[in-house]
Amino acid sequence: MGTAVNEAVEIWDSVKEELKKTVPETSYPWIMPLEPVGFEDDKITFLTGASFAVQIIRKHHYKQITDAFKAVTGRDIKFDIIVDSKKSEELKKQTEKINKKYFDKETRERAMDNLAIMQSAANLNLKYKFENFVVGENNKMAHAVAYEVAKEPCKKFNPLFIYGGSGLGKTHLMQAIGHYIITHYPKMKIRYIKTEEYVNELINNLRMGGNSAERMSKFRQKYRNVDVLLIDDIQFVESKERTMEEIFHTFDTLYNKNKQIVITSDRLPKDIPTLTDRLRSRFEMGIIVDLQPPDFETRVAILKNLASHERTEMPDDVCEYIAKNFCDNVRELEGVFNKVSAYASISGVPITLEFAKSTLKCEENKKKITIDEIAKVCAEYYNVTIKDLKSTQRSQTISLARQVAVYLTRETTGMSYVNIGEFFEKKHPTMLFSYEKIKQELITDRRLREDVREIKQALKLEV
Ligand code: ADP
Numbered sequence: 001m002g003t004a005v006n007e008a009v010e011i012w013d014s015v016k017e018e019l020k021k022t023v024p025e026t027s028y029p030w031i032m033p034l035e036p037v038g039f040e041d042d043k044i045t046f047l048t049g050a051s052f053a054v055q056i057i058r059k060h061h062y063k064q065i066t067d068a069f070k071a072v073t074g075r076d077i078k079f080d081i082i083v084d085s086k087k088s089e090e091l092k093k094q095t096e097k098i099n100k101k102y103f104d105k106e107t108r109e110r111a112m113d114n115l116a117i118m119q120s121a122a123n124l125n126l127k128y129k130f131e132n133f134v135v136g137e138n139n140k141m142a143h144a145v146a147y148e149v150a151k152e153p154c155k156k157f158n159p160l161f162i163y164g165g166s167g168l169g170k171t172h173l174m175q176a177i178g179h180y181i182i183t184h185y186p187k188m189k190i191r192y193i194k195t196e197e198y199v200n201e202l203i204n205n206l207r208m209g210g211n212s213a214e215r216m217s218k219f220r221q222k223y224r225n226v227d228v229l230l231i232d233d234i235q236f237v238e239s240k241e242r243t244m245e246e247i248f249h250t251f252d253t254l255y256n257k258n259k260q261i262v263i264t265s266d267r268l269p270k271d272i273p274t275l276t277d278r279l280r281s282r283f284e285m286g287i288i289v290d291l292q293p294p295d296f297e298t299r300v301a302i303l304k305n306l307a308s309h310e311r312t313e314m315p316d317d318v319c320e321y322i323a324k325n326f327c328d329n330v331r332e333l334e335g336v337f338n339k340v341s342a343y344a345s346i347s348g349v350p351i352t353l354e355f356a357k358s359t360l361k362c363e364e365n366k367k368k369i370t371i372d373e374i375a376k377v378c379a380e381y382y383n384v385t386i387k388d389l390k391s392t393q394r395s396q397t398i399s400l401a402r403q404v405a406v407y408l409t410r411e412t413t414g415m416s417y418v419n420i421g422e423f424f425e426k427k428h429p430t431m432l433f434s435y436e437k438i439k440q441e442l443i444t445d446r447r448l449r450e451d452v453r454e455i456k457q458a459l460k461l462e463v
């Protein structure tokens, strides 16, 4: 175990002894197996495999436990409990791996501390690694750059700014960088933060009176004394001058020391209204990469990857059915996968196409978007008419609007090119060509990606 976690384990052992004076034995099974996995700022993070433990402890034993911490250490130690039996197993495996990899104690402890701190800040997401990230046209570039950053932190791309819609893998990719560095550069200090929590912590620190200078300096140290800072969801930054100022200085301190910074956001820096200009220009200094919704093949690959990871039999036709009906983000795709596999396992039946269809029927109906709607929104967006789209006109704007409509129809409805062609009154090879053209251009053309994003938003497709 890492040094900080080690300290937590030691304290916890004594606290458990102390608790025996106040806690009835019937509650031991909830409290005694709690396992410290993180320790920072006088806050211990515990892991439990028993989901009831959290409620029971919060309701009946919170004060007893904090009192016992005070009695043992003289400090006001707070604690958090994370439930997950499966993740608890994974965490054990991961720490064993580090144990095997590093013989020297100090290196090992550093790696363990990094892991514990990142995991407790991220509420345990051990699967967010490069090995579990499926690469497709939609994320090829972002993946490649993230991997470079992980392999050579602080060298090439700094800062790395990853943007993309919700559920497309930003957090996954960012933490993959973290996990890679933890195991390959154990001496580096890594910190992962959710912007919202960082802002809350900052505000709390400023609000508390008393020894505020000392407290602020501790807070700053925490974020400026690292080799790699991962800032998730920067769009949640507050417009408060003070917050900006703080992030700005943290950024500059790290940047000037040549430390790696990675930022994620659901949009480009220029589209985050709360950012000050100078912070925005800092974020644009390095490299900006984006994540797009996965195409059909990548969606199928993601489902297959999930199936093999979860050791679930999911036949090809089921994967394809799901991939066709759930298009826009990976989180949703995973949700659907989990639903089908959970229902099948509860009912004790194998997953077949029929089964998947009957399980997912309601979701499928709910989300149906028609070619008419897509054509209408595309026409409006590019300021042309549906009649133009159906015409043989080839002006640049009309062609583009038509091609985007074809692309979106194929991606979201899975309609055949023949049927799409019937709607636009064109031959099906033309439709195929339009689809492929947009698909290719989306890879390199940021402007087009923004167009497609906005159109999807208008169609209420999640982006
Ligand atoms: P975001 O942070 O962009 O909202 P997440 O990183 O939380 O999205 O991703 C949502 C879910 O989808 C996560 O469970 C993640 O593991 C999964 N996911 C996203 N992209 C991929 C991918 N390319 N391969 C495998 N899983 C992915």
Ligand code: MG
Binding pocket: 170, 171, 172, 232, 233
């Ligand atoms: Mg995220």
